[in-house]
Amino acid sequence: MPEYRTSRGRPLPLGALTLPDGVNFALLCRHGTDVTLVILPEAGGNKPLAEFRLSGKRHRTGDHWHVAVHGLPEVFCYGWRVDGPKGQRNRFDPSRLLLDPSARIISAGESWAATCETDPARTSRRSLYRRHARYDWGDDAPPLTPLEDSVVYEVHVRGFTCDPSSGVRFPGTYAGLIEKIPYLQDLGVTAVELMPVFEWDECDCPFTDPTTGEKMTNFWGYQPIGFAAPKAALAATARDHGQLTEFRDMVKAFHEAGIEVILDVVFNHTGEGNDHGRTYSFRGLDNELYYLLGENGDYLNYSGCGNTVNCNHPVVRDMMMHCLRYWVGEMHVDGFRFDLASVLGRDRRGNVMIDPPVIESITEDGVLADTKLIAEPWDAAGLYQVGGFPFGRRWSEWNGKYRDDVRRFWRGDTGLAGVLAARVCGSADIYQWSSRLPRHTVNFVTCHDGFTLNDLVSYNGKHNEANGEENRDGLDDNCSWNCGAEGPTDDPAVRALRARQARNMMATMMLSQGVPMLLAGDEFLRTQRGNNNAWCQDNAVSWVDWSLAETNADFLRFTREMIALRKRHPALRRRRFFVGPVGQMVPGLDTISFPPGGPVRPADAGLPPTATGDATAAARRSGEWATAGLADIHWHGVEPFRPDFGEGARTLAFALDGRFTGRELDDDYRMDTDFYVAMNSWIDPVEFVVPRSPTRRPxxxxxxxxxxxxxxxxxxxxxxxxxxxxxxxxxxxSLVVLVSEP
Structure with a gap:
């Protein structure tokens, strides 16, 4: 065993820090009484090169254990053995070699699904240190695209290019994603939202393929085991431990193309699971500190994944903040989407907090001040916070109500006209009460969790038999409609209707105020064969089939053009909610129009602040709608200025005044064209009388x-x-859009 010189070391920063002649190791462990650093060969295994039992007097500062080791090789693996109190709430076991929570590289995961653990409680994964040269970022800087101008594209790094049809040199990797940047530029998206890239164990899936009997994998990656380590198997250079550099190359390439990189991060739970799960680090370092525990030491499960991270404990909060700052400061990412973000608002007993400290810390942090923060504002225990996520002025939200209401309207459900009007207007009924803006709603019709756009219009029910759970998994209510046949069909009428419905929903999303988000492959109608929970499908079900870009080239063109239309016109990307009459903003004009209030409060629906419900109702009954005045939005029906928000309504029409784009007070204000949008979700044709353009242009x-x-x-x-x-x-x-002459 080689002889290595040691010194006391220092308590910060946590993790393995490069020194001129060695490496400093620091670990936070509050309740541990015996801590040992283990150095192993680069190849890993269990035979150590050296072990260093840390002295509580010499190598401990508060709760931080630390040691500097000199003369180590350029590359090696390491881990920690920790012993401590026994009992229901503690899981200390010095026979287990634990990962460093701050490790930036984790070994034994270089090849996808090549290393499957045999011990249900232990892992062969090891923290890995490599002395890297300093990365040259050059002049890289974040694009800082305003949220209201953003078009987000949700993508799985492996699934996007793994299929041979992708035609890339490095399929399923960060490098493969770089090869698709020209395509994404041409599509018009401004940001990619990458599904989890934190290291996880893809073999951690208990189900087998019911047809072949083969063990399936955790394809999605919502089971993190290392918050600071990019997934090795997603890197073409992983065998040389190049995932850090390759990830940075990807971010740099996206920035050169003007595209932002947003990470889907999972802090609400870890891959250690429940009592029967595998111990990687947190459970063995300080189980009671890192997890929410019940009275008997059982794991509280607000995530639906077996455990819940104790997010608002100061120590855990600091760990999360350190991680987020690392991804922004060292990896240059532009934002985060927080999985099951409502979990971040629970205290150590699982109670919902009014002002959760961890959310406040993220909101107010200086390093994160320019990053995009997006919450999935619900959790698996029923907490639903769409429109009410804490410290909301800094946070945008996945708007689940938008998804469901758009689906239901185009399915033909009754009573949705007024609701859809609110969604198209940026969901002011949800967000304006808390002084928020249209940019706070992330509008999506599909995402990784659920049907693809093609399947949404092709299936009435889920078809998840291939997941090995006898079709019990996944949501049963998808607000979908198969247009007359379940699944694939050669019926030309059904196929034409499906294409029309897909265009309707894509167009609605691009015409809505807020931030649109597409699911990768929806732009050319990718299918998952009716599977709405493909988390374990590492195959053609989840992989993007790029041949569909040619098969469905017409829909790809339509999507590209709708994105370009949105990006050309600030009227579709407002920074403020519609206010209805704006005569008071134009000196000398005092006439106003009275759009209907619909299902929301007058102020949210574009009514003047002085308009009362009685005045609006009287105007409706008499038909005396002022058409000479100014409003940023006018509501119509099959006849001008006669909208129908009744229970049986299946139509919606409105016009936008190009003079008022929600940017009138901003430096980049410019007059826009007028828009007229008419929607018909009824089973028969409907005739609409076209109103005059608000600016009297053809x-x-x-x-x-x-x-x-x-x-x-x-x-x-x-x-x-x-x-x-x-x-x-x-x-x-069907849906029609008219635009006024310039």
């Missing part, structure tokens, strides 16, 4: 989702002129 048709491609989207200025008072006959389940 209308031209741009979008008709019922038209055969390429007529579904016409370049601005080339479509037919539509006159005021003309009757537009919208086909069943």
């Amino acid at each position: 209308w031209r048709r741009v979008v008709d989702t019922a038209a055969e491609p390429p007529g579904d989207f016409l370049a601005e200025g080339t479509g037919p002129v539509i006159a005021e008072g003309e009757v537009l006959r919208l086909a069943a389940h």
Whole structure:
């Protein structure tokens, strides 16, 4: 065994810090009484190169254990053995070699699913140290795209390019993602939201394929075992421990293309699971400190994954903050989407807190001040905080109500016209009460969890038999409609209706105020064969089939054009909610129009602050709608200024005044064109009388989702002129967009 010189070391920073002639190791362990650092060869295994039992007097500062070791090799593995009190709430076991929670590289995961653990309680994964040269970021800087101007693209690093049809040199990797940047630029997205890239054990899946009997894998990665370590198996250079550099290369390449990188982070639970789960680090370092425990020492499970992290404990909070600062400061990521973020608002007993300290710390942190913070505002125990996530002015939210309401409206459910109006307006009924803005709603119709867009219009029910749970897993209510046939069909009428429905929902999302988010592959109608919970499907079910970009080129073109339309027009990317009449903002004008209140409060629906419910109702009954005044949005029905928000309504129409884009007080304000949008979710055609343009300019048709491609989207200025008072006959389940002449 080699002889290595040691010194006392220092307590900060935690983890393995490079010194001029060695490495400083620091570990936080409050209740441990006996701590040993173990150095192992680069290849790992259990035969140590050296072991250093730390003295509580010499190598401990408060709760931090530390030692500096000199003369170590350039690359090696290491781990910690910890002993301490015994009892129900403690899990100390010095026979287990624990990962360093601050490790930036974790070994034995270089090849996907190549190292499957045999011991259900222990792991062969090891913390790995490599003396890296300083990374040259050059002039890299974050794009800092304003949220209201963002178009987010949710993508799984492996699944995006793993299929041979991707045509990349390094499939399923960060490098493979770099190869697809030109495609993403052409599509028009401004940010990629990467599904988990924290190290996890993909072999940690208890189910087998019911057809082949083969063990399935944890494909999605929502089971982290190392919060600071990028997933090795997602790197083409992992065999040389190059995942840190390759990840940075990816971020740098995205930034050069003007695209931001947002990470889907999982802090609500870890991959250690419940009482029967494997111990990686936290359970063996200080079980009672890191997890929420019941009276009998059992794990409180607000995450649905077996355990819940004790997020608001000061020590755990500091660990999370250190991790987030690392990903921003050292890895240059631009934001985070927090999985089951409502868990972050629970105290050590699981009670919901009003002002959770960890959320406040993230909100107020200086390093994170320019990063995008996106919450999944619910948890697995029923806490649902859409519109009410703590410290909300700093946080955007996945808007689950938007997803469900858009799906239900286009499915043809009744009573959704007024609700959809609120969703299209940025969900002011949800967000404005807390002084928030349209950018706080992340609007999505599909995401990784649930049906793809193609499956949403092709299946009435889930088909998860391949997951090995006899179709019991996944949501049963998907607000979906198969358009007349379940699954694949050759019926041309059904296929045409499905394509129209997909265009309807994509167009609705791009026309809505807020931040749109697409699921990777939806732009060319990827399918998961009706599987709405493909977390364990590392195969063609989850992989993006790039041949569909040619098969469904018409839909890809439509999506690309809708994104470009949104990016061209600030009227579709407002920074403030609609206020209805804005005559008071234009000197000398005092006439106003009275849009209907719909299902929300007058102030949220674009009504003037002085308008009362009685005044609005009287205006509706008399039909005396002021058309000479100014409003940023006008509500219509099949006739101008006569909207129908009744229980049986299945239509919605509105016009946007191009003079008022929600940016009037900003330096980049410019006048925009007017928009007229009409939607028909009824089973029969409906005729709409076209109102005059708010600025009295001629209308031209741009979008008709019922038209055969390429007529579904016409370049601005080339479509037919539509006159005021003309009757537009919208086909069943279709949407039309008119844009005024410049």
